Amino acid sequence: MDFEFSPRCQQLQKELLAFMDEHVYPAEPRYEEQMAALPDPHETPQVLEDLKAEARARGLWNLFLPHKTEWTDGLSNLDYAPLAEITGRVPFAAEALNCSAPDTGNMEILTMFGTEEQKEQWLGPLLRGEIRSAFAMTEPAVASSDATNIGCSVVRDGDEYVINGRKWWISGSADPRCRILIVMGKTDPDGERHRQQSMVLVPIDTPGVTVVRNLPVFGYVDREGHCEITFEDVRVPVGNLLGEEGGGFAIAQARLGPGRIHHCMRTIGVAERALERMVARAEGRVTFGQPVAERGQVQDWIANARMNIDQARLYTLYAAWKMDRDGNRAAATEIAAIKVAVPKMALEVIDRAIQVHGGGGVSDDFGLAWAYAHTRILQLADGPDEVHRRTVARREQRRLAVAR
Structure with missing residues (x-):
């Protein structure tokens, strides 16, 4: 086993540590002050937008991606580890680098399973940090630790899918910049256990999507939010299917x-x-x-x-x-x-x-x-x-x- 980091990783470590010392740590008190002054606790303070601009200018952007993009040549999991650890020291540092969940996971599966149209519409803006996203899997009515329990229904009706269900702990969905939900639901309730589920892209402003409430974490109201969301006869084109039917699990x-x-x-x-x-x-x-x-x-x-x-x-x-x-x-x-x-x-x-x-x-x-x-x-x-x-x-x- 060779745990030596690549020369590129070592260089990025130096650059990221400098960014943290020069910009991120000094921004912590300003972040708290600006958050306290915002009328909506889910809005993004200006100091974070400033950090994002600086990170992009320094090439510290989308470091989590394992493949080449216009921002990076891609990093292995081993090379990303010390960089992610550094960002973990400050709650908002990962977001300043466009490396925060749930967007990272959503960007990865859009890269792997999205169509060219889906990538252009959603992946591009996410990679550029223009919008945010959420992953809607967990449900209050079932033990979601077993993903096959998911009850949200996704029924095909001609050229559309009709979605009905209730989700909760949907991280990122209270952020005003959240534009797209990746929803996991059942398209074939009678199919083989691990082939019943599919994933569908649902714009958060689609009629029938209701953000019911934000769920605090031990009393803390997170800026990105962890929401309960209902889907009532939500209709999206069949072209919003991510991957194939039955491939959700x-x-x-x-x-x-x-x-x-x-x-x-x-x-x-x-x-x-x-x-x-x-x-x-x-x-x-x-x-x-x-x-x-x-x-x-x-x-x-x-x-x-x-x-x-x-x-x-x-x-x-x-x-x-x-x-x-x-x-x-x-x-x-x-x-x-x-x-x-x-x-x-x-x-x-x-x-x-x-x-x-x-x-x-x-x-x-x-x-x-x-x-x-x-x-x-x-x-x-x-x-x-x-x-x-x-x-x-x-x-x-x-x-x-x-x-x-």
Whole structure:
């Protein structure tokens, strides 16, 4: 296994670190100030638009894509890992580079399965950062951890599909710039279990599409929003089908693999920054005549954080390396494993950082409460931990059965 990053990746690391130091970190207080002043919590503050323009000018744009575009020559999963980790240190940094979910996954499947017309209408504007998108799969009425449970109906009527259903936790759909939804529904309820579903492109302003409400995350209202959406006799042309009828489940798996590892890459950056804050706070506080940083228990927390972050990073790099070498399907078990291991690690690091900060840790002054809330949801997003543990366990059971 060779985890050495390519010369291009190493150069991009230097350029991205400089961008973070010169523009992103200094923008954090302005971002908070401008967000507080906006009449709509889902609007984009000007400071973020300024960062996007600077990122594009520096060539730090669409770095997540594995293939050549007008912006990049494409990066392997292994080369993208350290860059995604860097952006994970600031909540809005990935978006400043046009590398934020759910747009990244949507752009990838449009690239793989979209028609030329679909690419021109939706992929181009997404790549240029002119619009945003959402992925509508999860439903409140069923356990969506099993995607075959999806109940939203997609029925063909002549040259149109008629869509009826209810979705929720549809990230990105509250953003005023969200223009397109990729909707997963059933076109063949009586077909083979993994061939019942299809994906259809639905403009968010189509009659019958209603954004019912935005769902806060542990009380936090995210700017991009995570909405509940109803579809009532929504009609779109059959040309809006993504891929083929019955291919929805396979497309979902193609989308979720890279999305899961991207979450893990960024979450390592979240943990790194939480560790930095923990150390700084411990060194700056004194209790009973002794710096907190000299307390044995706190030193244990710091040491464990360092070791656990490094272990999680290496496991993530291994998964990325295997994806690059053998393909996403061959690395499915490793992707499932890191999707459990990395958020678990980060939550522990953030929790210890909160403890060292005392009351300040649960406030909004240090970013730790927000980091904890949004890392905790990763144990549900893109499949709950229990599903991923099942994947790992079944692989081990098969392996050991063969060995016997």
